[in-house]
Amino acid sequence: MSTRDALPPLTCLRAFEAAARHGSFTQAGSELSLTQSAVSRQIKRLEEDLGRPLFERHYDGLRLTPAGEHYFRVVQRLLRELRDETARLRRRGDDRQLTLASSPTIASIWLARQLPDFQRAHPDIEIRILTVEDPHRLDLAEFDLGIYYHVPREVDPPGLTADAIFAQEDVAAVCSPIYLERHGGIADPQDLLNRHTLMVVEDHYHDWLTWELWFQALELDWQPPLHTLRANSFQLLMNATLAGQGVTLGWTRLLAAEIAQGNLVHALPHKIPSRGRLSLLTPQHRHLTEPMRAFREWVLG
Known part of the structure; x- marks a missing residue:
């Protein structure tokens, strides 16, 4: 930044925008694939160029100064417009x-x-x-x-x-007819836990509906199932369910076509309203x- 009318480097502006949005150098670094110290250096360089502080450092995190608040709104708007225009040009003018x-x-x-x-x-x-x-x-x-x-x-x-596509939806236990042919019918929820294979999503975002929460919502007795098949991909577990490998929790509107075509059936009559849409x-x-x-x-x- 050799002259006073030169624009700050884009890397500094991106670091500032992310840190202001998250209120954290660490979270900004995670988003930008930078270390916390690298983000801190970018912010310090920007503050030195502007000749004023943009953040107040508190024991419980960062707070924008009045100048930082105003600058954040300007930088965020310009970066958003730059991203949108760049994406539009990258599509080579194909508006269709x-x-x-x-x-x-x-x-x-x-x-x-x-x-x-x-x-x-x-x-x-x-x-x-x-x-x-x-x-x-x-x-x-x-x-x-x-x-x-x-x-x-x-x-x-x-x-x-976010605009909901489905006004409401239920979550039910589903499996394929092939699975029932191989393992017999499921008498009740306890039979499901004691004798059948439950498909379990290893949730890395901690927002997935678990079997235990499904049982609790229905006020049913819960115990860890004897047999599970686990994966960190719902798509993989759904493909395994269609292949007859176990019982999974399914969103009925999402799976409506598979259910209508008989590729999936309800393993139990129980269902609960979905929290998500x-x-x-x-x-x-x-x-x-x-x-x-x-x-x-x-x-x-």
Whole structure:
């Protein structure tokens, strides 16, 4: 920063924006794949160039100074506009392309079955699907709209608004007819725990509905199951369930086609309302292109 009218380096501005948004150098570093000390150095360099502090350091975290608050709003807006414009140019001016972000499970089980209807109605729109397991890791510049399960009133993915696609949905125990042929019917919940294989998601985001919570919601007696098949991917467990390897918790609207075609059946009659809703995630402050508007109207309608 050799001259007083030179712009600060983009790396400093990105570090400042992330630290101000998180209120933490450590969390900013995690987002930017930098160490906490590297973020601190970037902020110090920016503060020295501006000739004033941007943060007040407190024992319980960071707080923006009045100058920092104003600068944060300006920097955040400019970085957002720069990301959006960069993403638009990278798409080479193809305004008819629509990039949909979703988890691998939703993309393969639900979205892929629904898209032919949309494409028949809008044959001029080209679809690109981006699979990212955790919506909190989405780069807003890389996609137009997202489809994920969203739990209202919990931490929302930053920079996104969520609109429910399903007004309500139930969670039930499901398995394939092949599994029942091999292992016999399931008499009751205790029989499920004592004699059958439960598919268990090893939840790395701590927002997944567990079998224990499902039993508790139904006011049923719980004990650890004797047999489990575990994986950190719901998509993998669902494929194993369809292949007849066990019983899993399934979201009935998401799996409606598999249930209607007889590929999955209810292992028990019990069900509970889902805390989450399959939702359309829309980047805030993004100019809606024609394909984005068309898909929003179609999927929410």
